[in-house]
Amino acid sequence: MVVSDAMRIGERFLAVDWGTTNRRVYLIEDGVVIRSERDDRGVKAVAAGAFPAEVATIRDSFGDLPMLLAGMVGSTIGWQVAPYVPAPAGMMDLACALSWVDERTAIVPGVSSVQGGRGDVMRGEEVQLLGAVAAGLAPPNALLAQPGTHCKWVSMEDGRIAGFTTAMTGELFAMLRGHSILAPQLGGSVSPGDAFREGVEHGKRRDLAADLFGVRAAAMLNLRDDADAASYVSGLLIGSDVAARLADSRHDAVHLLADPVLGALYTIAIEANGREAFAIDSHAAFVAGIVRIGAMS
Template sequence: MTATSGPGGVIAVDWGTTNRRAYRLDADGRVGDALRDDRGVLTMAADDYPPALAALRERLGDLPVIAAGMIGSTRGWREAPYVPAPCGLADLAAAALRLPEARMTIVPGVSVLTERRADVMRGEEIQVLGAIAAGLAPADALFCQPGTHNKWITTADARIVDVATVMTGELFSLLKGHGILAGMLDGAVVDGTAFRDGLARGAGACDLGTALFEVRASVLLGRRASEEAAAYASGVLIGSDVGARAVAGRTVHLLAEGALADLYKVAIETLDGTVVAIDATAGFLGGVHRLRGMLA
């Protein structure tokens, strides 16, 4: 049995910073079993990976492993260097880090480096390219994956050509826990008047710092109820993020689900974009299944 194929299938692992998702796939890409836990790379030392792989195989089957995400970063187990954009699944397969002794393959991330900017990602590339390979999205598309570090990914001819990472979620967390807005952002972040007011303020704003201070001032001066401050601040940040993408008249493929994805959907549609929701897990599994054939 090689590191990338086997009669019983393969274990596909999305090994992130704080979480880990693993799936047993059969030869046709169907899921037989799955697990999700908090064994992200930040919880693990280098010596923890061999027993962790053994435990995965005990649970999901004695199969080869294909892993993507932060496990291939400098914080993970073994570094799989980034593949420069433009990049497709074949490019990822060619640059994949093979670990025969562990019967494992680590998929590299994707980088963008131009005279104006630099960006990187790990894990999202499999979801995006897998969604295209599975027919869930066209070859030329704009993707958005909300999260702590929101990703905007542009593809052309089924290859990733650009990546833009926005620290929207992290900024909100920092504002909530530190600084002058700490203690003011404990209310619910939900769609409503306050959130949409924030969207309008943040969209196209060149003065994001000023707009965020207005969260405090508007509460102090009685313009906004204190319990609405968090929704308004979230709207400002998400509005600034989405507003910078010029989504009007465009289709955005949203690779996420849950409350944050719902807020991004509202923001994109408010700014005259069209949202197509895509199951990120289906994209990931489609990507690994297609990669498996390329790696064999």
């Protein structure tokens, strides 16, 4: 729809971090979270055409307020496509490119990057990343990482997303655990012990296809207890991800937006590659980001 002066989010609004499988709704007043709820109504659980009803239900529960949506809700499998803003992109670039559904409901765009012919995209992470810097949780010139199924590595310059790389580290682990010849060995849990650290060291070789087969061979030759295989493979994948990214970076620290478990694993790998790791609270970063975008719109 055509953007008009009537369109505003303001200081009292509902924010929804609406991902593929989960979403979290926040009621925000003057920059403070008054109420927050998480559920499993991710965009995959919402039929095409059912988004207006979903949003009405949220307003019934949280209040009849302006609403700012971020994440996969703005993708082709979401409510309405919010086209990517190309990097370099800052908070104001996102606020100016909001995709308005109606006069008080807007979707935050994702960010795209094309560097040396290599494309990359993010959708949802940009709010947390820019929010972290805006709130002083990370420096304005820094390397940030958001581990997960698809790990985002973001080069922040002057508080804007200058460029980024996504590694499908978590997805590779899930795929190996579920569907590879290694699956019977990978049933164990991942712990940040010696096997994980050995994987991180081998990950520096950045030779996944061979080191993964080595996991099978290690079992055949009794070189490693199968109970340690999952930790080793996790270390291998995270280690090669970290090694590849740090080889290309001049920063001596990584600022991590992660849950404590994954954060601890990435911290080990980052330190094993000679850099410092700092943890950032993801929820605080999201709120900081969405509050600023709301105020700018």
